[in-house]
Structure formats: structure tokens, C-alpha cells
Amino acid sequence: MSHIELGCPRCGRSRAADMSDEGCLDCGSPLDVVYLAAGKTLPGTDVPTPIHEPRAMVTLGEGNTPCVLLKALGERLSLDGLHAKLEFMNPTGSFKDRGTATMLSVAREFGVDELVEDSSGNAGASVSAYAARAGIKSHIFVPAEAPEAKLRQIRAYGTEIHPIQGTREVVTEAAVAYHRERGLVYASHMLSPYFAEGTKAFAYEVVSQFDGIRPDHLVFPVGNGSLFIGAYNGLREMVASGRIDKMPELHAVQARNVMPLVAAFNDESWGPDDASKTVAGGISVAAPSRQWQIVDILGKVGGSAVAVDEPGILSMQRHLAEIEGIFAEPTSAAAFAGLEELKKAGVIRRDDTVVVPVTGFGLKDEAPT
């Protein structure tokens, strides 16, 4: 018997674990992993995992990223305890590898030998790499006009790449149609319960890197929200087990050009038609499939959702590189721009401890303009 099942975070209904892309049969929400028995943990850690045989997992050594104090940038933002967790130091250069390692491990356990994913960036590269490592054939659907630098990495790992003309939503529809026609598994980083669960170790590492003391705030760039949701689930487990005294405040940052979550959380009027191009490609998600869940978490943790403009993102990308030696994707820089707003608004105070993930490597993107 499996030690997990899949549960709906919205209405609570559950079903046996599988690799289907079907959401909750009652309300349609994407599902989460629910543990029926304790004991399975990621190798070398005590982080619960949905993987049935963790020692045989598909891994490239993801995780265990450094968390460094940003003294110089902290001084500019009047923050004494600003830390960056360098998630770009993962095997394909982004935090996505945490989620992919878990998703592909479970996929291999379910006997999957061919799968479909759609992405224009980090998730595509990550799934392409881990599928190669797992010996699973992959099809990655990408926007035909995606940046060449991103496509090049996705292609390098030998996936079958399917360029699709049209919006990001059209690309997803093409991937879904293909997986249904061919009877292949849809291993979506947006929908998979295993993917979000795989990012949870991020939170465990943060707490261990602060010698068991939780930071006061975590500030995330949020698109589909898999790291945000995973971190919340990990922190919730640690509160439940008494490892930390209470939940830190979690904040979500989006680009003003694509701000569905900020609008939903702050009751502002915004629709996908209001979206325009942003340099922060990793959070350019006009209709996140887990929007309800993210907004719900923000409410529970007393968090904030802030939008930042393009010049602010690019200027923060330069600061990070030039005064801290950290070459971040614009997406990651957006979180620091949001942090600046939160500091100005008094949500975060000078002596608070803050952690911001640097989710992707600047090398992966086009040259900043």
C-alpha cells in the first residue's frame, strides 16, 4: 500500500495516488500530496517525500543550496538581516530541479516511459534533464517565439521539442491535446502534486541554515507558485512538529505587467487581457492554475502580495550582480524589488530576518537591455 494519497486543498476530497493530470473530481482544483504514513524521507534528510523508494530516486544532487547574508544590498535597503538562498545553484540552474526530481522519481515508480510537459523556460530545461537522467522519453511543448537561450538549454538534454505558435495558453492546450491523443503522461510542473511537494525541502534547509530558528519573512517571486506552496507546506509541517515556534510571514511578488495574484489578493480589478510582456519570464503566468491555493495561503500567513515595475526589476538585477556578485534571472530580481516595496511600506522592519530565493541563473536568460 502506498504511503500517500492525493488530496484537494480546496474541498478536502482525496483519491489514490496516480500520475493522472485530473484535478479534484468535485471542484476541479489541482491536488496535493497527503501522507497516510510517516517514514519516507528524501535521502540524507528528514523531509517527508512522496517517493516510495527514496534511495533509488532520480537525482542530480539538487538542493542543499547556500544561504548567504547580503550585507551591501541590505545596507541599501536598510535591512540588517537580508539573506539570499541561491536556488540557481541547482543542476539545471533553477529551483525547479527540486520539484522535477520528485515528480520524475514518482513517474518512474509508476512505470512511466514517455511524458509531456509545456514550458518556455526553467521547468522545460529541468524536466528535459531529469527525464534524460531517468531514461524516460520527454516531449516539451514551447512557445515558438520563446528566447533562444532558454530553448537551447531545453534542447541540449535531448528532449523532443514541440514549438507552438500562439500564446502561452495555446502551448498548454497543445501539450494537453498531445498527451490525450497519445495516451502519454502529462508531467506538468503547474499541476503535478509531486512537483510542488518536491520543493518543500527548500523550507527545511532554510530553518536548518538558521540553526533551527525561523526567519521572520520569506519573499518569493510567484508565477505558478510551486516554490511558494512547497515552502508553505514544509513550514507548516515544521510548525506542527514543533521544530519552529510559528509560521514566518510569506510574501508574493509579481511583475506589474502580469499580476493576477496581486490583484486577487488585494481585491484589485485585473484579467489575463491586462497582461503585457515582462522581463520576468518565470513569473509571467496570467492565469495560475493554483491561484486559489496561493491566495488562501497568503491570507493564512498574514502575507502580502506586491507588484513591481520593469525598471525596478532590471535595476535590482544589476545591484545583485554588481554589489553582491549574484547573477540572477530578472524573475528572481523581481522578488528583491518587491522586498524594497515591503520595507518602504513598513511590512518588513530593519531588524527582521528575511530570506529571498534566487530562483534562476542570469546565464539562462537573454542579455538584459
Added chain:
Amino acid sequence: MSHIELGCPRCGRSRAADMSDEGCLDCGSPLDVVYLAAGKTLPGTDVPTPIHEPRAMVTLGEGNTPCVLLKALGERLSLDGLHAKLEFMNPTGSFKDRGTATMLSVAREFGVDELVEDSSGNAGASVSAYAARAGIKSHIFVPAEAPEAKLRQIRAYGTEIHPIQGTREVVTEAAVAYHRERGLVYASHMLSPYFAEGTKAFAYEVVSQFDGIRPDHLVFPVGNGSLFIGAYNGLREMVASGRIDKMPELHAVQARNVMPLVAAFNDESWGPDDASKTVAGGISVAAPSRQWQIVDILGKVGGSAVAVDEPGILSMQRHLAEIEGIFAEPTSAAAFAGLEELKKAGVIRRDDTVVVPVTGFGLKDEAPT
């Protein structure tokens, strides 16, 4: 009093530690760090370091890279214990960060506030980043025709970049002239004793990742040889302290197009004029400043030096990505191509344990052709 001095690996003469670029005053050889007293170690490790206050070191969380079993590639090469140590999972995407962190830490301790380096690739990006992090102004001299992808990363960290027309040697001459005219420190990854010393932790990590048992063979791509020399020094320390029973065999791989070490070690006729362009830019060093030292080490450890051709390098780069999910620079792929030769020649046997560092991220290079 300092716990270190600088010693000549060739003639044994020593002098007080400094940041001069002057080699041995007797024989001109580049110098090594020599410990006068034990006790200073890299934070969280027992790896001896020349840094005087290790807890205040300039760091971005370099090192602690994963070491993963390559089952599929191992099967192709008929090797049961083939491992890759993923050195590209460092803050600027290459192993160079280990050396730079130590070199820049010592530089800051010596009060350096402006420095000069020359590089066309990974070392330039690394020094640019760590100088930014240390608050030290840097000048990186680069070949004017270096690949734009490499220059872009070097530039991102805000260094003052000096493009120079001419060969790689002309670029070095320009950097040396500039540091002499301006009275600036020449922080050369090729000459600095601190740089090579900083890479030593690589070897300590390998031994700890094999539960204290040394692997049988380590196979390195070698250009200037800083990782090769650092690893040897670390292993020698571990043999001396009894942590490992004996020295593993160390092997050096070069591109056939630029093979000074292979020629010198195997008594073949080769001169810098015989060099031609190679895709393995990181080991395209026609006249390594530590050539004598590298050849000497190869002799001491019973190692080999092999040259590999361009199609073999590119084909191995593809294999690594497509069957193991590892996107390596061509330079790193060259080491695996060399490993294949060593296996065929019977130097390495099927049941030997082998570690190959993947020194740099494929993202950093131009698209493979």
C-alpha cells in the same frame, strides 16, 4: 605572525606571504602556499586554508558540490563505478569559484582595493563576481574576440572590462603591464598560490562523499591546472594524515589541438605554434605557467596524460546531456572523452572507481555546432 608562507615547489626556497605576482626569486617558478602552523580551516570543514580569518572570508557558498553515479554513461564506457562531481554547481557556474573565494579573501586581508586579472572565460566571471562581493574594484583583461556569452557574464558583475586585440598571451601581457603601471595587484588564477590552494577542498569532498574511501582514479581536464594541483595537494595532505591509504591515480586530459602537457609528459614534440582552435576553451592554454609542476605531479602519482580530438569532445558533451541530464561545457566533456581513451588503453579497469569533475556549465558557452 602569519600561519603561512609561500614556497617554491621546484627549488624549495620560501618567502613571507604577500599578494605579489613575483614567482620564486631563484628559479622563477610560480609559488605554493606552505603552512607554518595548523588550525585555520575553511568554515564548516577541516580543510587547511591560507585565509587568516576564515569566518570572515569572501564567500558565495562555493563548494559542497554533488558527486553522482553515472550509470548509463558508465555502461557505454564499460565502467561500473563512474562518478561525476558537478563543479558547475558553483556560484558563477564553474569550479573556479573555489580558488577565487580563497584568493579574494586573502586579498581583502592584505587590504587590496583594486586588482587586475586576465581571462577569456570562467576565471574572469568568477573574479568579477567575488570582487563585487568583496567590495574590491576589478579590471578583467579579455581577448577582444572572446565568445560574447562569456563576456556577457564577466561584464554582468560590474568589472571594468579591457578588451585586447591579439593572442591570449598578448592579453596577459597587457594585464601585467597595466598592473605594473598602476601599482595594482595582479590576482592571476594562473599564478596565485592562493587560487590553487582554494581548489583543494574538492579532494576533501570527494573522499568524504565516498565515506572516507579514496576513488581509484580522478580524471581532469587540464589547462592551467589549478584544480589538478589543488586536488593533488589535498590528497597528499590526506595521505600524510592517514585519512586515505594511498594516492589515487590522477590523469590529465587536453584537447589534441592544444596539448603542451600531454606532449611534455609523453616526450612528444609540440610547441605553442602547433596550437589550433579547440571547442574546449577552458583548457586552451598553450604555455601553462605551472607546466613543470603538473608534469612532476603526474610522474609522482603514476598518472597519464591523454589528448582527445574535437568530434570526441562534442560527442561526449551530447552523451552527458542526453543520457545523464548533465549539461557540461566542452572543456568538461573532454575529460570524459579522455576517460574513454584510458579505459580502452587498459589504464582504467571496469571495476575501478572513477571521479571526473564537470568543471563548467554548458550554459556558459556558445551553442555547440
